Amino acid sequence: MKLPPYADLLGLSVETGEGAPVLVMPFARDVTGRPGFVHGGAIGGLLEMAAIAALYNALGEAEARIKPVNVTVDYMRGGREKPTRAVGTIIRLGTRIANVEAHAWQDDPARPIAAARLTCLLDRA
Amino acid sequence: MSSAQPASFDPQALFARRFDLHGNALGMDYHAHGDDWCELALGYDAKLIGDEARGILASGPILALMDMACSGAVWLKRGAFLPHATLDLRIDYLRPASPHRTVIGRGECYRVTRSIAFVRGHAHDGDPDDPLAHVAGTFMLLDRK
Structure with a gap:
């Protein structure tokens, strides 16, 4: 699975196994919010990418273009100085x-640190 | 737009200190503010692209922009740089951001209770009457019991 430039900024890598891919975001300066914590925007971006990766995994990348219509993110715990994983x-x-x-x-x-719910429009090829 | 009267919280000075590391990585800058609102700017940059074929920004940077603009609005409304955490944020992506245009995110804090700040906002890329995103969210105030 090919990730876009924004995923590189977040430092994302993909763990593939059974089912939807798990995205991993290491703790780094570029994703830091208040000192010692992951930025909520970076967590939201990671969740969106994980949701979209799950859809591409189910659809096949050539089959459809995925356009997020909206996203709701719930933040439950602070993200600390360690890797964050997400799956859709x-x-x-x-x-x-x-x-x-x-x-x-x-x-x-x-023990989730955050969760998101997305409505996506599928532009099928 | 000019700044409001001198307040105890100055978002321009805060953002000039580059305090937000993720915001810096994205290229986020101060744009304008008032008593209960804050505007931040996100310049177009190839590293923020989510759709390479079309050169369209990913939605994540816009989410981060709106989170921080709304955060700034809470500090302005409360008149101080007090700790809080985002509880939830909903964002409607009305249209894609136009390639090569700077995105302006405006957050407004319209209500503060003992524990919670309520925010809303929108983002545009030149024309405020043609928004590209709309947000609503809440923050939990961490300086109170």
């Missing part, structure tokens, strides 16, 4: 609209 879950994959969720964690996937 497709709730419904329609012909024109997909509803996707994503959650981000640091140590334990069961």
Whole structure:
């Protein structure tokens, strides 16, 4: 899976396994908000990328262009000075609209630091 | 737009100190402010692209811009650089940002309670009447019990 330049700015890498890809964002100066914490904007960007990666994984990159219509991010815990992981879950994959969720964690996937819900428009080829 | 009367919180001075590391990496700058609103600018840069074929900015940098513009609005409304954390932020992407144009993000803090600040805002790339994104969100105030 090829990631865009913005993903490089976040320092993202992809862990592929079964199901949707897991995106990993290392802690770095470029994603720091208040001292010692990951910036909420970087976490939101990571969640969006994870949601869209889940959709491309399900659809195939050549099959559709994905346009996020809106995103709602809930911040639950501060992101500390360690890697953050995120994965997307497709709730419904329609012909024109997909509803996707994503959650981000640091140590334990069961203790999310943030989650997002996206409505996406699918521009199918 | 000119600044409001001298206040105890000056976003222009704060952003001039490059205090926001992620904002610096994205290329975020102060633009304007008032009593309860703050505008930040995000210049077009190839490293922010999400759609390479079309040269369109990723949505993440716009989310980060709006988070920080709304944050600035809360500090202005409260008149001080007090700690808070984003609780939630919803963003509607009305249209893609036009390639090579600077995006202006405007956040407004329209209500502060004992624990929560309520914000809203929008982003445009030249014409405020043709917005590219709309946001609504809340912040939790961390200096109070």
